[in-house]
Amino acid sequence: MRIFPRDLETLWTLFTAPVVWAVHFLACYLTVAIHCAKGGGERQFAMLQFVLGGVTLAALATIAISAFLAWRQWGFGTTDPPHDDPTEEARKLFQGFATLLLSALSFVAVLFVATPLLAIDGCFS
């Protein structure tokens, strides 16, 4: 008896990008909130902006990789959607295409989440 099927079909590739988006969102908002709640100073805030800028780049890179893998799974766009045949192949292509679109959405979302970092220059107390 095996617990996992031999050919592991997983939806996690599909979810990677949105999960990165969610984690990045929490990283940004929670860090700034905690920093300010603890009476964070201006110098440290600049540092925080720098670190979160790095986190943002890492998130964008991860999403870009996920997008590339999805693009590959979709056969680099050689066939057109909707991929709705009842075959294993169509399912694979469909998942690849859906993952690619989700990655694009997540990429833009991460950018939107990060832009306030450029506009905020410290904590209010």
Place this chain on the structure above:
Amino acid sequence: MAAALLSTFLLSACTGPQSVFGAAGREASAIEDLIVVTAVGAACAWFIVTSLLIYAGRVRRHRFAEETAQRFITWGGVVIPTVLLFALLSYALWSMPATRPWFDRQQADLEIEVTGEQYWWRIRYLNTSGDVAFETANELKLPVDRRIRVSLKANDVIHSFWIPALGGKMDMIPGRTNTLWLEPTRIGSYRGPCAEFCGTSHALMTLTAIVMTMEDFETWRQGRINKSPTSADAGAAFQRNGCPACHAIDGTDAKGLVGPNLTAFKDRLRLGAAANTRDNLFRFIRDAGEFKPGAQMPAFPMIPEGELNAIVDYLAGET
């Protein structure tokens, strides 16, 4: 006809003493700009999408080529909306320092503390060392073109301070002090409602902000600080009927802190949510609950009419 009706509805809310669109303060102007830019942006998007919908459904009734449709979706459905949203977001973020300005305490020209109470506003003007110079209620006098630091507090439940013509809204929370910076730019009188439901008379909890020239403001302020004592006789009826237990009148023995400070009450424009007339004053003292259901001031049905008139004379500055 419908358009006329709609525009009447829309425009009727756009002027008057309690409107975001009649900005009379720095922060309010920034908020007005933000609303206009985002609303115009949204209206353009709505207009274009609706036009395309009508075009596709009514005018052009045959299919697009696959390729054209694809390109249209990519640009019209993905690229343009993303760029447009990003532009609006950037504009909103860029305008943040103006829509909620923040300064160091030393940069304040004047400091005021406003406390929300069921169902009135306690207003304290502070002196330069941060101590209370004098107290008043429900009428906020402000000098024009000065930077004013307003500390917001609450005594009982959550209230919310909002004078749309001067700036944005900020909650008043028991046990906390929130800070709001106001910078009025136009002389006039503006209305502010309590913007957080706080009890039966919430809707009657209103505040009047009076923006005046610096000279007028200074004259008024000095007058309040150097309030000369009134003769003890004049306030005898006020004293006799227990009003000083809750009300203070500067320069007299009345030092109660439960209710509004009634110094120079005759100069106030409004009483509760009504006009400050002798008749209203008489009825308010008789039964405050008639004006403001649930008001924390007891009714005084037992005060004889002559006695009550003497109190009204006194508060109306006629003795």
